[in-house]
Amino acid sequence: MGNxxxxxxxxxxxxxxxxxxxxxxxxQVMLIQRRGEPFSGMWALPGGFVHxxxxxxxxxxxxxxEETGINTAYLEQLYTYGDPxxxxxxxxxxVAYFALTPSNVPFQDRGGSDASQAAWFxxxxxxALAFDHAEIISYALRRLRYKLEYxxxxxxxxxxxxTLTEIQSTYEIILNERLDKRxxxxxxxxxxxxxxxxxxxxxxxxxxxxYRYRPDAVxxxxxxxxxx
Amino acid sequence: MGNxxxxxxxxxxxxxxxxxxxxxxxxQVMLIQRRGEPFSGMWALPGGFVHxxxxxxxxxxxxxxEETGINTAYLEQLYTYGDPxxxxxxxxxxVAYFALTPSNVPFQDRGGSDASQAAWFxxxxxxALAFDHAEIISYALRRLRYKLEYxxxxxxxxxxxxTLTEIQSTYEIILNERLDKRxxxxxxxxxxxxxxxxxxxxxxxxxxxxYRYRPDAVxxxxxxxxxx
DNA sequence: CCAAAAGTGTTTGCTCTACACCCATGG
DNA sequence: CCATGGGTGTAGAGCAAACACTTTTGG
Numbered sequence: 001m002g003n004x005x006x007x008x009x010x011x012x013x014x015x016x017x018x019x020x021x022x023x024x025x026x027x028q029v030m031l032i033q034r035r036g037e038p039f040s041g042m043w044a045l046p047g048g049f050v051h052x053x054x055x056x057x058x059x060x061x062x063x064x065x066e067e068t069g070i071n072t073a074y075l076e077q078l079y080t081y082g083d084p085x086x087x088x089x090x091x092x093x094x095v096a097y098f099a100l101t102p103s104n105v106p107f108q109d110r111g112g113s114d115a116s117q118a119a120w121f122x123x124x125x126x127x128a129l130a131f132d133h134a135e136i137i138s139y140a141l142r143r144l145r146y147k148l149e150y151x152x153x154x155x156x157x158x159x160x161x162x163t164l165t166e167i168q169s170t171y172e173i174i175l176n177e178r179l180d181k182r183x184x185x186x187x188x189x190x191x192x193x194x195x196x197x198x199x200x201x202x203x204x205x206x207x208x209x210x211y212r213y214r215p216d217a218v219x220x221x222x223x224x225x226x227x228x
Numbered sequence: 229m230g231n232x233x234x235x236x237x238x239x240x241x242x243x244x245x246x247x248x249x250x251x252x253x254x255x256q257v258m259l260i261q262r263r264g265e266p267f268s269g270m271w272a273l274p275g276g277f278v279h280x281x282x283x284x285x286x287x288x289x290x291x292x293x294e295e296t297g298i299n300t301a302y303l304e305q306l307y308t309y310g311d312p313x314x315x316x317x318x319x320x321x322x323v324a325y326f327a328l329t330p331s332n333v334p335f336q337d338r339g340g341s342d343a344s345q346a347a348w349f350x351x352x353x354x355x356a357l358a359f360d361h362a363e364i365i366s367y368a369l370r371r372l373r374y375k376l377e378y379x380x381x382x383x384x385x386x387x388x389x390x391t392l393t394e395i396q397s398t399y400e401i402i403l404n405e406r407l408d409k410r411x412x413x414x415x416x417x418x419x420x421x422x423x424x425x426x427x428x429x430x431x432x433x434x435x436x437x438x439y440r441y442r443p444d445a446v447x448x449x450x451x452x453x454x455x456x
Numbered sequence: 457c458c459a460a461a462a463g464t465g466t467t468t469g470c471t472c473t474a475c476a477c478c479c480a481t482g483g
Numbered sequence: 484c485c486a487t488g489g490g491t492g493t494a495g496a497g498c499a500a501a502c503a504c505t506t507t508t509g510g
Contacts (some may be wrong), residue, residue: 008277013321049236052319056310080323082284091280093321095239095308105330139247165489182491183473205488206480393462410464411500433461434507 011091016047018140019099028120039130058095070205074100074156164210193217239319244275246368247327256348269359288325302328302384328384391436421445
């Protein structure tokens with residue numbers, strides 16, 4: 001950090017949040033339809049300006065809540081987008097965040113001044129997107145798939161209690177790939193990150209045991225090495 | 229991205245660069261001694277304000293070159309630090325970058341107005357650091373170790389031609405762990421990312437063949453799955 | 457001829473994968 | 484009693500880890 005001269009013109013600073021959920025057997029992302037220019041009518045990520053005295057993460061939580069009513073437990077920084085041309089009117093830097101919310105958490109559409117309505121969209125059927133938001137979502141999706149393989153973020157998309165089949169189909173939907181039931185169950189139980197409750201989930205067919213995520217679980221797997 | 233009101237006060241935006249190199253069998257990081265307040269006399273990462281019409285990555289390259297003379301090939305974004313208290317005088321957001329440079333590339337100390345001198349420090353013997361730079365370096369180090377295991381970034385720390393023993397000791401120094409010579413050689417050759425040159429490296433003992441990194445190499449390994 | 461570093465294969469254990477049938481419940 | 488989803492074990496293949504001696508050069 002070199003020269004401390006404070007007269008430089010400053011870019012504006014925003015946060016944008018990519019929230020994923022699982023709904024109707026699809027991975028979905030929350031978008032807001034723009035009302036004002038530029039990109040009027042197109043869809044964009046929830047987000048907005050960072051206040052002068054709040055942290056970036058606080059700003060992401062606040063904007064997400066203001067625009068969609070979602071209070072997400074899982075939020076992590078994704079990447080900072082700073083191309084000088086990314087907003088046609090002004091230099092705007094955006095710190096993108098990546099969030100997960102369980103499928104059973106409803107959202108409230110709180111469309112404000114120039115944001116009109118909020119809605120979930122399946123990640124493989126996105127509408128036309130404003131700014132560089134298509135790129136941001138595509139990177140967030142890559143990160144989600146990647147993290148799913150070496151950490152336990154998948155549970156953030158599930159309710160507090162869930163069946164083994166529910167976890168498995170969470171994984172299958174996100175990875176877009178079928179998994180073997182016996183292998184999946186053996187390994188998730190051996191990983192020691194979930195524990196059975198004494199409740200059962202009734203539905204069609206034989207009732208399934210409900211499990212919960214162990215709050216003390218540490219589940220990160222060492223990467224497979226390229227070299228020994 | 230919601231409300232477009234441009235009257236918000238704006239935080240200042242800087243980039244900071246964590247450059248690693250290997251030197252004297254140690255992993256080292258480049259620091260600059262501060263002359264002005266705050267943290268006068270302490271050491272800090274090379275960095276500075278982002279200009280209004282340059283990208284974040286360009287700013288990182290430029291600041292690194294201005295302050296140390298290094299033109300690094302490998303530069304990637306690390307994380308954005310935005311705690312409201314991280315600079316005692318003003319709200320400053322810093323986008324941190326992570327860079328690697330081969331050991332044989334010299335640097336020129338171009339200490340300017342309030343940055344006095346630049347120097348390499350072994351990562352396990354760092355001096356007192358200004359701002360949150362200790363945290364930034366610690367995160368960069370974690371990322372380096374992590375990436376080393378699933379990608380081929382290690383070669384960015386080596387000269388264009390190198391011996392197998394040199395790669396191995398690069399890995400050993402960064403991971404801080406001894407590796408088996410035969411397994412290492414077998415796997416790095418099978419990975420098909422380096423090719424032999426017809427040159428030999430003379431020194432003490434039997435001469436070693438020099439290899440080069442294959443420019444067309446794609447070397448990312450799939451992560452080991454937590455679940456199948 | 458001695459010191460110093462380069463180079464080279466095999467065996468063993470473990471982990472991953474593939475695979476099919478019975479069970480409990482509700483209607 | 485039938486449809487629906489829940490629950491369970493084993494065998495074979497491929498990958499990873501451990502391990503020691505010979506070769507080439509310079510002094």
